[in-house]
Amino acid sequence: xxxxxxxxxxxxxxxxxxxxxxxxxxxxxxxxxxxxxxxxxxxxxxxxxxxxxxxxxxxxxxxxxxxxxxxxxxxxxxxxxxxxxxxxxxxxxxxxxxxxxxxxxxxxxxxxxxxxxxxxxxxxxxxxxxxxxxxxxxxxxxxxxxxxxxxxx
Numbered sequence: 001x002x003x004x005x006x007x008x009x010x011x012x013x014x015x016x017x018x019x020x021x022x023x024x025x026x027x028x029x030x031x032x033x034x035x036x037x038x039x040x041x042x043x044x045x046x047x048x049x050x051x052x053x054x055x056x057x058x059x060x061x062x063x064x065x066x067x068x069x070x071x072x073x074x075x076x077x078x079x080x081x082x083x084x085x086x087x088x089x090x091x092x093x094x095x096x097x098x099x100x101x102x103x104x105x106x107x108x109x110x111x112x113x114x115x116x117x118x119x120x121x122x123x124x125x126x127x128x129x130x131x132x133x134x135x136x137x138x139x140x141x142x143x144x145x146x147x148x149x150x151x152x153x
Contacts, residue, residue: 007080015073021066022119025059032062056123063119064128071112078104106143109136 021028083100085093113136120128 004080008077011073011076011080014076015070018066018069018071018073021069022063022115023066025063028062028066029055029059057125060120060123060125060128063123064116067112067116067119070115071108074111075104075108078107102143102146109139109143 083097085096113132117129117132117136120126120132
């Protein structure tokens with residue numbers, strides 16, 4: 001097994017873990033209760049020290065973390081795969097790398113944004129969706145402006 005394939009398996013596993021955080025926040029919260037506090041009864045989350053809304057928000061934080069992990073895993077996977085450097089006479093290797101770099105960044109960013117914002121809206125934390133959108137605009141403007149230059153052949 002090559003180093004690239006080991007890293008590929010790691011990045012895919014990391015992405016699956018991120019998705020599990022998003023899709024199973026209660027299970028994720030219980031796991032971290034066990035890991036951090038040594039078990040269900042020792043956890044302040046489980047022991048009733050947190051009300052239902054606080055517990056729901058704690059689960060939401062793990063969902064946000066999961067969306068970030070998923071976006072990062074997409075980036076890792078694409079970087080590990082690397083660009084295709086076949087070029088024709090009109091395309092230089094630098095142009096291929098520019099387009100590849102743009103696509104890798106944009107794909108990773110979109111993966112995080114869609115997952116995090118959708119999950120935030122579904123869970124009722126619209127404030128995070130608004131924050132994501134404001135941050136998304138700041139990132140999207142240079143991405144859009146750089147599209148033609150990055151993909152120009």
